[in-house]
Amino acid sequence: MRIAVTGGCGFIGSHVVDRLLAAGHEVLAVDTTDQYLNPAAEHARIDVLDLPALTSVLGGSEVVFHLAAMADVERVAADPVRAVRTNIDGTEAVLEAARRSGLSRTVLASTVWVYGAALTENELDSGEQELDEHVPIELEHSGHLYVATKLAAEMLVHSYRELYGQHFTILRYGIPYGPRMRDELVVARFVQAALAGRPITIAGDGRQSRNFVYVEDLADAHVRALSPAAEDQTFALEGSTAISVREIADTVDRLLGPVSIEHIEARAADYAGRRISAAQAKRLLGWSPRTNFADGVRRYADWYREATAVTARPRTGRPSGAA
Template identity: 85%
Template sequence: MRVAVTGGCGFIGSHVVDRLLTAGHEVLAVDTTDRHLNPGAEHARLDILDLPGMTAALGECEVVFHLAAMADVDQVAADPVQAVRVNIQGTETVLEAARRSGLSRTVLASTVWVYGAALAEPGLDGEEQELDERAPIELDHSGHLYVASKLAAEMLVHSYRELYGQHFTILRYGIPYGPRMRDELVIARFVQAALEDRPITIAGDGRQTRNFVYVEDLADAHVRALSPVAQDQTFALEGSTAISVRDIADTVDRLLGPLSVEHVPARTADYAGRRISAAQAKRLLGWAPRTSFDDGVARYADWYRASAGTR
């Protein structure tokens, strides 16, 4: 199958391209850069806001994976106009290009951050019930502009299905980590500080948790999402174990330490974390995270050391 991946030279997108190629697909990476371009993929140096260019590029494809977006929440907050342009108008452009080019499906990269706006009822034990893809979203709790932009993108995908019969799959990513991730991400910062013998900083008390998912496991879900059973479905691709910021520090200390720790004020508008089920991905796609957190951090550290001279 010939598929396109917008953002195919970025952190997650480049791993998706790698895994699609390994699975035997023909891949077009659409990106304004070639930073992590796999030499086995074709490359279209295009802005996703270029409708004529996108339409022409997708002409020979069957499916487009739309990953290109502003994903750094601090950058989104600092430049909301550009964030809306890229994350919402960019999604509209890709959907329209896919419609004009007759693609069978658009696969949208979304995020578990949208569950921050989900309505959850307490269980019998008083704890919040686990959320899944059917959890209703309360728009007045969408919070951060990044979340709003992703919810809007999901709404566009559903509208194109309703109005034009364009099929979709939505993949709500857990918090990804691994080789090629941005230096600003917490695991990257901790590993790099340890390797450079600098103290690490923890925002708040370090008890906030995330269900991190290793990027190669995440990429594997994209290949599985090409299955017909994924058509017009939404999947939460959540990590299997809650990891606190303190746990990250302890893991890095164990692998690369010793570390010294400094505490700083908590970051505003941070994703508070919810209990999210990945059962539907397991049931329909046969997908579940396979890489342990220790192994994933170690692989990132190995990659960072190996790539230090080329960064």
Template identity: 40%
Template structure:
């Protein structure tokens, strides 16, 4: 079985590739950037090139579609590129999958689509109108897969990721910024009271959740894959204090647009996929700090 991972050289994609290879699958990476390891087939290509995609889809049975403009800052600074890659790129992937009679496409979506919902949200929670261009394109991707299934019968699985952290994460992500500031003994800025939070998920747990989604029980399903702890900004700082000792904190007024965050229900993933995260936040943060120290 050949499994194609679009965006397989990125943060999440590279860890998914690691896990797939570890479990004995034949893996092919479709990305503009070379994978971080040599023992995987790489098709250098662009989502906006149908010719590139058709080269990549030969003999493929399952597709993990992770390639996207995922940095919200790039989405705002280059909106046309964001819409083209995330929407038209996904349409091109669907057309290639249909042409090559792929068994199923597994989409990397995001819990950001729940917007400003508070309390507990599940896959049944109504999706509000998006407040960010990036979120709008992720909602669009989900609807493309669902309507394509209705028109052409191509099976899908939509995975709504919580906020991932861990080795190889982008340096402009909150946890990465906080860790490096702690290492340099620089003050960490907290906006508001610090009780806003997210259901962070360690990248290894997220990769395992993706593997679990190969199950036939995930066919034509939408599933949250997130951490089972709601981690506030204050909690992150306190965990860093356990590692580094005293940490200076600078408090600033709340930023416009900030929201408290929601608790993401993963009950469906537990029941349907027999999956749940194994790495507690305190352990995952320590592992990430060790990684940064080794690569500084």
């Protein structure tokens, strides 16, 4: 099968490309960069907002995975206009290009952050209620602009199914971590601080928790999502165990320490974390996360050491222009 992946040279997208190629698919990575481009994949260096170019390159593909987005919540808050254009207008362009090119399905990358706006049976619910893909969403509680853009993108996907018969799959990612992740992500920041001998800084009291999911486990779910059982379905790809920010720091300390830990003011509109069920992904896709958190942190640390060593390694050979 020929598959296009927008954002296919980024953190998660590049792992998705790797896994699709390993499964025997023909893959086109659509991205404005080639940072983590797999040489076995085709590459189209275009912006997803360029509808004519996107329509042209999607021709011949059967499915598009749409991962290109502004995912850094701090950047979203700092540049809301760009965030809306990238995350909402970009999704619209991908859906329309897929429709014009006759693709059979669009797979949208969403996030478990949308569950922060979930309506529970008790509005004073403490977060103990486990939520699934069918829980109602209260738009007035969307909170962070990042969540609003992802909810809007999901609504567009449903509208294209209703109006044009375009099939979809929505994948709501748990908090991803692993090789190639952005330096701003909490696991990356803590590991890099420990390796550099700097203190680890925790926003708030450190009790806020996330169900982290290792990026290669996440990529595996994308291959499984090509199944007919995933058509017109939404899946929460949540990690299996809640890990508090303090526990992340303690894990890094055990693996790479000793390190000192400092606390600063909590981040505004942060995702507080909810109990989210991944049962539907297990039932319909046979997917569940397999990588232990500490093992995933260790693999990231090993990758980061190697990546920085390669960057720092002096170049050898003749100087440019030499005969």
